[in-house]
Amino acid sequence: MANLGSLASLPAIVVVVEVAIFSSFAAAQLRPDYYASVCPNLEGIVRYSVKQSMVKSPISAPATLRLFFHDCAVMGCDASVMIISPTVDDKWRNYDDYSLKPEGFQTILDAKAAVDSDPQCRYKVSCPDIIALAARESVSR
Ligand code: HEM
Incomplete structure (x- = not known):
């Protein structure tokens, strides 16, 4: 059976991962020679x-x-x-x-x-x- 405590923190983890992915993606888009x-x-x-x-x-x-x-x-x-x-x-x-x-x-x-x-x-x-x-x-x- 799943641990309810760890399930409750799942949305927060997803948000952190999304922010990390999107901020590195945005940084990768900024190039002086674009x-x-x-x-x-x-x-x-x-x-x-x-x-x-x-x-x-x-x-x-x-x-x-x-x-x-x-x-x-x-x-x-x-x-x-x-x-x-x-x-x-x-x-x-x-x-x-x-x-x-x-x-x-x-x-x-x-x-x-x-x-x-x-x-x-x-x-x-x-x-x-x-x-x-x-x-x-x-x-x-
Ligand atoms: C909070 C900061 C600033 C304030 C309160 C301010 C305020 C003003 C004011 C009151 C004028 C005269 C507008 C008129 O009577 O036609 C002016 C003109 C001007 N400001 Fe600023 N200014 C600020 C920052 C800056 C910055 C950072 C720059 C440049 C990057 C800048 C560039 C200019 C230029 C070039 C003019 C003359 C524009 C024209 O004659 O068409 N100002 N500013």
């Missing part, structure tokens, strides 16, 4: 697009850097600052984000459009990654 095979020209595409934005407006670089900070400051860098919700409760409509400049949003939208215009890259690069790369280009010479 896009090397998925979208080899990614960094060049974003760099060129951000430079174009900077030519269009001198505000685009600081606005993009600040957008990155505001996206990451709330629950991690998930690109949720870019979401336009029909319920009008988006992050960018929050009081703390009122002064984010449209030029920052436009820089990200243009960079994403540039990435997705490459057939190899289309819809394969995450929005948070595009924001991070664009913010990096905004502060590099």
